[in-house]
Amino acid sequence: MTEKQEKILEAALKLFAEKGYTAVSTNKVARAAGVSEGLIFRHFANKEGLLEAIKQQGMERAQSLLGSMVMREDPKDILRGILDFPFNIDKEEYHYWRLMYALKWQADEYDHSMSHPMRKIAADAFKNLGYSDPGAEAELILILIDGLATAELLRKPENMKAVRQSLFKKYDL
Amino acid sequence: MTEKQEKILEAALKLFAEKGYTAVSTNKVARAAGVSEGLIFRHFANKEGLLEAIKQQGMERAQSLLGSMVMREDPKDILRGILDFPFNIDKEEYHYWRLMYALKWQADEYDHSMSHPMRKIAADAFKNLGYSDPGAEAELILILIDGLATAELLRKPENMKAVRQSLFKKYDL
DNA sequence: TATCTTTGCAAGTGATTACTCACTTTTTAA
C-alpha cells in the first residue's frame, strides 16, 4: 500500500460519507487526494472497486471490536458491550459508519453479514437471563443499536448520556 | 395536476426511493413515466424541484396521520400511537418513507422539523406518567422509532409482531 | 369559429461522468 493509495482511500471515504457515493465523482476524489485521476484506476478496477476497498478496510478494523464482545461470559456484560457500541463510535471510524449506514438505503438487498452474528450473541444472552422471547428481544436490541447509531452519526443529541442511562436501567444493566 | 405530471411524480418517487436521488437521472424518470424528458422541466423547475414536489406531496399525506396523535388525552394512548407508527407504514407510503430516510444521510444538516414536535408530545406524555427524566425518555422513543422504521423499510424481519409485543410490555402499554 | 394558453415532444446544448492510453518517473531486484 503506497502513500498515495492511502490518500485516495482516505479522501474517498470522507467524501463518500459526507456527500454520498454516487454524488462524488472520481475527479473530486483525485483532487481531494492530491493525485491524478488516472491513478485511481491504476490501483482500483473502477469506482465501485474503490468503494469495495473502503468497505473491506473498515470491516477489518471493526472485526477486532466485534470479536472482543463474544469473549465475555456474563450475559449482562455481553449486552452492555453490544448496547454500548453506538455510544463509543471512534472519531476515526465516524466516516466509515456513516458511509455504511447511508449505503444500506441504496443497496439492492440488505446485507445481514453484520447483524446476523450479533443477533445470535444477543439472543443467547437473553436466553441465559431467562427472557421469555429471546429472539424478539435480540431483534429489538439490533433495532435499538440502529437507532442509536443513527442518532449519534446524524443528529448528535446533547442528552445521549441520559438516554444511555435510562436505557441501561430498562435492561437492568 | 395533469395525468402525465402524476406519472412523473409516481415514477420519480419509486426510482429515487429504490436507487437513490443522485443515482437516478431525469432521463430514467422520463422513460419510467412514459414521458419525454423535457416535460419534467416543463412541470418542475429542475431535478431538485421535482424532489421538493415529491417531498411536499408526502408531507401533506403524512400531516393528517401526525395530527391525530396530538388529539388524544391519555398519555399511554399517545405513546401507543407514536410507537405504533413504524408498524403501520402504509403500502402506498412505503416509497415515500424510504426516500425520506435515505435522504437524511446526504443532507448537509439534519432536518428537525419532523422530530421536534413529536419529541415534545412524547416528553409531555412521559412527564404525565411520572417518569424521572422525560426528556431522555422522549429522545429514546424517537431513536426507537427510527430503528423500528428502518427495520420495517429495509430488513422486514419476520418477528416484528413479537418485537412490538415485548416493546409495549417494557413501557407497560 | 377564432384565439390564447397549456401540454407535450424531439432534438438539441455544454458540462461532467467514469474510464483509457501513451508516456515518464520511481522503485525493486539480480
Add this chain to the structure above:
DNA sequence: TTAAAAAGTGAGTAATCACTTGCAAAGATA
C-alpha cells in the same frame, strides 16, 4: 549497474448528465 516492474501523470475518450429550445397538438374561453 541495469533492466524490469510498479507508480504516477495528463490529455484524451464516448457516454451520460441536467437542462433548453422550437414547434406541434390539445384544451379552454370568447
